[in-house]
Amino acid sequence: MDKQLTGRTIFITGSGGVLGSTYVRRMLAAGAQVIASDLPGQRAEALRSAHHGNPAFHFEEMDVSDEAQVEGIFEKLLARDLRPNVVLNNAAITGELLMGAGKPFPDFANTSVTDWERTLRTNLTGAFMVARQMDRDIVGKWPCTLINVASMYALNAPHHDIYDGMPFKNFSAYGVTKAGIHGLTLWLASYWRKRQATVNTIAPGAVFNGHSELFQERVSSLIMQGRMAQPDEIADTMLFLCSPQAGYMTGSLINVDGGFAGW
Ligand SMILES: NC(=O)c1ccc[n+]([C@@H]2O[C@H](COP(=O)([O-])OP(=O)(O)OC[C@H]3O[C@@H](n4cnc5c(N)ncnc54)[C@H](O)[C@@H]3O)[C@@H](O)[C@H]2O)c1
Secondary structure, three states, rough: OOOOOOOOEEEEEEOOOOHHHHHHHHHHHHOOOEEEEEEEEEEEEHHHOOOOOOOOEEEOOOOOHHHHHHHHHHHHHHHOOOOOOOOEEOOOHHHHHOOOOOOOOOOHHHOOHHHHHHHHHHHHHHHHHHHHHHHHOOOOOEEEEEEEOOOOOOOOOOOHHHHHOOOOOOHHHHHHHHHHHHHHHHHHHOOOOOOEEEEEEEEEEEOOOOOOHHHHHHHHHHOOOOEEEOHHHHHHHOOOOOOOOOOOOOOOEEEEEOOOOHH
Protein backbone atom coordinates (compact mmCIF):
# COMPACT_ATOMS: atom_id res chain seq x y z
CA MET A 1 0.00 0.00 0.00
CA ASP A 2 1.27 3.50 -0.83
CA LYS A 3 2.48 5.60 2.07
CA GLN A 4 1.80 9.35 2.40
CA LEU A 5 5.01 10.32 0.52
CA THR A 6 5.45 7.43 -1.90
CA GLY A 7 6.71 8.89 -5.20
CA ARG A 8 8.07 12.04 -3.56
CA THR A 9 11.77 12.87 -3.94
CA ILE A 10 12.48 15.60 -1.43
CA PHE A 11 15.49 17.89 -1.36
CA ILE A 12 15.92 19.70 1.95
CA THR A 13 18.44 22.38 2.94
CA GLY A 14 19.83 22.79 6.46
CA SER A 15 18.59 19.33 7.35
CA GLY A 16 20.90 18.58 10.28
CA GLY A 17 19.10 20.84 12.77
CA VAL A 18 16.41 20.04 15.32
CA LEU A 19 13.55 20.33 12.82
CA GLY A 20 15.43 19.27 9.68
CA SER A 21 16.58 15.98 11.18
CA THR A 22 13.01 15.27 12.36
CA TYR A 23 11.64 15.96 8.87
CA VAL A 24 14.22 13.60 7.32
CA ARG A 25 13.34 10.76 9.72
CA ARG A 26 9.59 11.23 9.21
CA MET A 27 9.84 11.61 5.42
CA LEU A 28 11.81 8.39 5.10
CA ALA A 29 9.24 6.58 7.25
CA ALA A 30 6.48 7.99 5.01
CA GLY A 31 8.01 6.44 1.90
CA ALA A 32 9.92 9.39 0.34
CA GLN A 33 13.35 9.44 -1.23
CA VAL A 34 15.16 12.12 0.78
CA ILE A 35 18.15 14.17 -0.27
CA ALA A 36 19.36 15.86 2.88
CA SER A 37 21.88 18.67 2.73
CA ASP A 38 23.68 20.90 5.20
CA LEU A 39 27.01 22.57 5.84
CA PRO A 40 29.87 20.15 6.47
CA GLY A 41 30.35 19.37 10.17
CA GLN A 42 28.95 17.55 13.14
CA ARG A 43 25.27 17.92 12.26
CA ALA A 44 25.82 16.57 8.75
CA GLU A 45 27.82 13.65 10.12
CA ALA A 46 25.17 12.80 12.73
CA LEU A 47 22.47 12.74 10.05
CA ARG A 48 24.56 10.60 7.73
CA SER A 49 25.31 8.04 10.40
CA ALA A 50 21.66 7.96 11.58
CA HIS A 51 20.49 6.90 8.09
CA HIS A 52 23.56 5.04 6.89
CA GLY A 53 22.56 2.09 4.73
CA ASN A 54 19.03 3.32 3.99
CA PRO A 55 18.78 3.30 0.18
CA ALA A 56 16.13 6.06 0.26
CA PHE A 57 18.52 8.44 2.07
CA HIS A 58 21.01 10.59 0.18
CA PHE A 59 23.22 13.39 1.35
CA GLU A 60 24.85 16.36 -0.44
CA GLU A 61 26.85 19.02 1.34
CA MET A 62 25.57 22.43 0.32
CA ASP A 63 26.01 25.93 1.71
CA VAL A 64 22.90 27.85 0.65
CA SER A 65 24.83 31.12 0.77
CA ASP A 66 27.34 29.92 -1.85
CA GLU A 67 26.02 30.73 -5.32
CA ALA A 68 28.23 28.24 -7.19
CA GLN A 69 27.22 25.36 -4.88
CA VAL A 70 23.51 26.15 -5.28
CA GLU A 71 23.86 26.50 -9.05
CA GLY A 72 25.36 23.03 -9.33
CA ILE A 73 23.05 21.14 -6.97
CA PHE A 74 20.26 19.81 -9.22
CA GLU A 75 22.69 18.91 -11.98
CA LYS A 76 24.62 16.84 -9.42
CA LEU A 77 21.42 15.13 -8.28
CA LEU A 78 20.28 14.43 -11.84
CA ALA A 79 23.65 12.79 -12.51
CA ARG A 80 22.77 10.44 -9.60
CA ASP A 81 19.32 9.88 -11.17
CA LEU A 82 17.59 11.88 -8.43
CA ARG A 83 14.80 14.19 -9.64
CA PRO A 84 13.39 16.19 -6.74
CA ASN A 85 9.69 17.01 -6.95
CA VAL A 86 9.64 18.63 -3.50
CA VAL A 87 12.16 21.23 -2.31
CA LEU A 88 12.35 22.67 1.21
CA ASN A 89 14.05 25.98 1.91
CA ASN A 90 14.67 25.04 5.54
CA ALA A 91 18.26 26.24 6.22
CA ALA A 92 18.47 29.33 8.37
CA ILE A 93 20.85 31.14 10.56
CA THR A 94 19.30 31.86 13.93
CA GLY A 95 20.71 34.31 16.47
CA GLU A 96 22.33 31.43 18.35
CA LEU A 97 24.02 30.04 15.24
CA LEU A 98 25.19 33.51 14.23
CA MET A 99 26.81 34.37 17.53
CA GLY A 100 28.06 30.91 18.47
CA ALA A 101 26.98 29.29 21.71
CA GLY A 102 27.75 31.22 24.87
CA LYS A 103 28.90 34.45 23.19
CA PRO A 104 27.29 37.70 24.42
CA PHE A 105 24.34 38.70 22.28
CA PRO A 106 24.40 42.28 20.93
CA ASP A 107 21.40 44.54 21.47
CA PHE A 108 19.83 46.29 18.48
CA ALA A 109 22.01 49.41 18.78
CA ASN A 110 25.14 47.24 18.57
CA THR A 111 23.98 44.93 15.79
CA SER A 112 26.65 44.96 13.09
CA VAL A 113 25.96 45.29 9.39
CA THR A 114 28.11 42.17 8.95
CA ASP A 115 25.77 40.09 11.14
CA TRP A 116 22.68 41.62 9.53
CA GLU A 117 23.98 40.86 6.02
CA ARG A 118 25.10 37.33 6.92
CA THR A 119 21.58 36.58 8.13
CA LEU A 120 19.98 37.99 4.97
CA ARG A 121 22.46 36.09 2.81
CA THR A 122 21.62 32.70 4.35
CA ASN A 123 17.93 33.04 5.14
CA LEU A 124 16.70 35.03 2.18
CA THR A 125 19.29 35.16 -0.60
CA GLY A 126 19.99 31.45 -0.06
CA ALA A 127 16.28 30.64 -0.42
CA PHE A 128 16.08 32.84 -3.53
CA MET A 129 19.06 31.07 -5.11
CA VAL A 130 17.58 27.61 -4.44
CA ALA A 131 14.25 28.71 -5.95
CA ARG A 132 16.02 30.28 -8.95
CA GLN A 133 17.85 27.00 -9.52
CA MET A 134 14.54 25.11 -9.35
CA ASP A 135 13.24 27.49 -12.00
CA ARG A 136 16.22 26.75 -14.23
CA ASP A 137 16.43 22.98 -13.75
CA ILE A 138 13.07 21.58 -12.60
CA VAL A 139 10.04 23.87 -12.94
CA GLY A 140 8.08 23.09 -16.10
CA LYS A 141 9.98 19.82 -16.62
CA TRP A 142 7.95 17.85 -14.07
CA PRO A 143 5.34 18.83 -11.42
CA CYS A 144 6.96 20.10 -8.24
CA THR A 145 6.43 22.03 -5.05
CA LEU A 146 8.57 24.40 -2.99
CA ILE A 147 8.07 24.89 0.74
CA ASN A 148 9.62 27.96 2.32
CA VAL A 149 10.14 27.95 6.08
CA ALA A 150 9.16 31.11 7.94
CA SER A 151 8.48 31.43 11.68
CA MET A 152 5.90 32.64 14.20
CA TYR A 153 8.08 35.78 14.10
CA ALA A 154 7.51 36.37 10.38
CA LEU A 155 4.22 38.22 10.67
CA ASN A 156 4.07 38.71 14.46
CA ALA A 157 6.27 40.85 16.65
CA PRO A 158 8.40 39.11 19.26
CA HIS A 159 7.71 39.82 22.95
CA HIS A 160 11.23 40.99 23.77
CA ASP A 161 10.64 40.70 27.54
CA ILE A 162 10.65 36.89 27.43
CA TYR A 163 14.36 37.01 26.51
CA ASP A 164 15.39 39.05 29.59
CA GLY A 165 18.32 37.28 31.26
CA MET A 166 18.39 34.52 28.62
CA PRO A 167 21.64 33.58 26.83
CA PHE A 168 19.89 34.25 23.50
CA LYS A 169 17.72 37.07 22.21
CA ASN A 170 15.32 37.63 19.37
CA PHE A 171 17.45 38.96 16.53
CA SER A 172 16.06 41.70 14.24
CA ALA A 173 17.38 40.28 10.96
CA TYR A 174 15.81 36.89 11.75
CA GLY A 175 12.22 38.19 11.81
CA VAL A 176 12.86 40.38 8.78
CA THR A 177 14.08 37.43 6.71
CA LYS A 178 11.18 35.28 7.85
CA ALA A 179 8.68 37.95 6.75
CA GLY A 180 10.55 38.28 3.46
CA ILE A 181 10.45 34.60 2.70
CA HIS A 182 6.66 34.63 2.51
CA GLY A 183 7.00 37.45 -0.03
CA LEU A 184 9.10 35.04 -2.09
CA THR A 185 6.35 32.40 -1.75
CA LEU A 186 3.65 34.75 -3.02
CA TRP A 187 5.76 36.06 -5.89
CA LEU A 188 6.73 32.58 -7.07
CA ALA A 189 3.27 31.03 -6.62
CA SER A 190 2.01 33.55 -9.16
CA TYR A 191 5.07 33.32 -11.41
CA TRP A 192 5.03 29.51 -11.63
CA ARG A 193 1.24 29.13 -11.84
CA LYS A 194 1.24 27.85 -15.43
CA ARG A 195 4.14 25.47 -14.98
CA GLN A 196 2.66 22.92 -12.55
CA ALA A 197 4.68 24.24 -9.63
CA THR A 198 3.21 25.24 -6.27
CA VAL A 199 4.84 27.21 -3.43
CA ASN A 200 3.76 27.49 0.20
CA THR A 201 5.13 28.75 3.49
CA ILE A 202 5.09 26.99 6.85
CA ALA A 203 5.47 29.16 9.95
CA PRO A 204 6.49 26.99 12.91
CA GLY A 205 5.97 28.20 16.46
CA ALA A 206 8.33 27.79 19.41
CA VAL A 207 9.87 24.32 19.29
CA PHE A 208 11.19 22.78 22.51
CA ASN A 209 14.91 22.12 22.36
CA GLY A 210 16.15 21.88 25.94
CA HIS A 211 15.00 25.39 26.95
CA SER A 212 15.07 26.38 30.63
CA GLU A 213 11.93 26.08 32.77
CA LEU A 214 11.76 29.87 33.01
CA PHE A 215 11.88 30.38 29.25
CA GLN A 216 9.30 27.63 28.68
CA GLU A 217 6.98 29.30 31.21
CA ARG A 218 7.34 32.72 29.61
CA VAL A 219 6.83 31.63 26.03
CA SER A 220 4.05 29.18 26.91
CA SER A 221 2.00 31.99 28.45
CA LEU A 222 1.81 33.54 24.94
CA ILE A 223 0.58 30.34 23.29
CA MET A 224 -3.12 29.32 23.35
CA GLN A 225 -2.21 25.69 23.91
CA GLY A 226 0.05 26.72 26.80
CA ARG A 227 3.20 24.85 25.76
CA MET A 228 6.04 24.70 23.25
CA ALA A 229 5.85 22.34 20.23
CA GLN A 230 7.58 19.01 19.84
CA PRO A 231 9.51 18.77 16.53
CA ASP A 232 7.22 15.94 15.36
CA GLU A 233 4.19 18.24 15.68
CA ILE A 234 5.74 20.60 13.11
CA ALA A 235 6.73 17.61 10.95
CA ASP A 236 3.07 16.47 10.78
CA THR A 237 2.16 19.62 8.82
CA MET A 238 5.41 19.63 6.85
CA LEU A 239 4.67 16.10 5.61
CA PHE A 240 1.19 17.15 4.56
CA LEU A 241 2.65 20.08 2.55
CA CYS A 242 5.06 17.66 0.84
CA SER A 243 2.25 15.23 -0.03
CA PRO A 244 -0.17 15.08 -2.99
CA GLN A 245 -2.96 16.03 -0.53
CA ALA A 246 -1.64 19.62 -0.57
CA GLY A 247 -1.96 19.76 -4.37
CA TYR A 248 -4.60 22.52 -4.44
CA MET A 249 -2.57 24.84 -2.20
CA THR A 250 -0.28 27.55 -3.49
CA GLY A 251 0.71 30.94 -2.11
CA SER A 252 -0.46 29.92 1.38
CA LEU A 253 1.10 30.40 4.78
CA ILE A 254 0.30 27.84 7.46
CA ASN A 255 0.92 28.67 11.12
CA VAL A 256 1.78 25.64 13.27
CA ASP A 257 2.17 27.51 16.52
CA GLY A 258 -0.32 26.25 19.11
CA GLY A 259 -2.36 29.43 18.62
CA PHE A 260 0.43 32.01 19.11
CA ALA A 261 -0.60 34.02 16.03
CA GLY A 262 -4.29 33.98 16.87
CA TRP A 263 -4.03 36.13 19.99
N1 LIG B 1 13.14 25.63 16.11
C1 LIG B 1 12.21 26.59 16.15
O1 LIG B 1 11.65 26.92 17.22
C2 LIG B 1 11.78 27.26 14.89
C3 LIG B 1 10.66 28.09 14.94
C4 LIG B 1 10.26 28.74 13.79
C5 LIG B 1 10.95 28.53 12.61
N2 LIG B 1 12.04 27.73 12.59
C6 LIG B 1 12.73 27.58 11.29
O2 LIG B 1 12.78 26.21 10.95
C7 LIG B 1 13.97 25.95 10.21
C8 LIG B 1 14.78 24.86 10.88
O3 LIG B 1 15.02 25.28 12.21
P1 LIG B 1 15.79 24.43 13.28
O4 LIG B 1 15.12 24.70 14.57
O5 LIG B 1 15.95 23.02 12.83
O6 LIG B 1 17.17 25.22 13.30
P2 LIG B 1 18.62 24.69 13.59
O7 LIG B 1 19.43 25.88 13.94
O8 LIG B 1 18.57 23.53 14.54
O9 LIG B 1 19.05 24.15 12.16
C9 LIG B 1 19.33 25.00 11.09
C10 LIG B 1 20.23 24.24 10.14
O10 LIG B 1 20.57 25.13 9.07
C11 LIG B 1 21.92 24.89 8.75
N3 LIG B 1 22.50 26.05 8.08
C12 LIG B 1 22.84 27.25 8.60
N4 LIG B 1 23.43 28.00 7.68
C13 LIG B 1 23.46 27.25 6.53
C14 LIG B 1 23.95 27.47 5.23
N5 LIG B 1 24.55 28.61 4.89
N6 LIG B 1 23.81 26.49 4.31
C15 LIG B 1 23.21 25.31 4.63
N7 LIG B 1 22.75 25.04 5.85
C16 LIG B 1 22.87 26.00 6.79
C17 LIG B 1 22.59 24.63 10.09
O11 LIG B 1 23.83 23.95 9.92
C18 LIG B 1 21.53 23.80 10.80
O12 LIG B 1 21.73 22.41 10.62
C19 LIG B 1 14.71 27.29 10.12
O13 LIG B 1 14.37 27.92 8.91
C20 LIG B 1 14.17 28.06 11.30
O14 LIG B 1 14.29 29.43 11.12
C21 LIG B 1 12.47 27.08 13.68
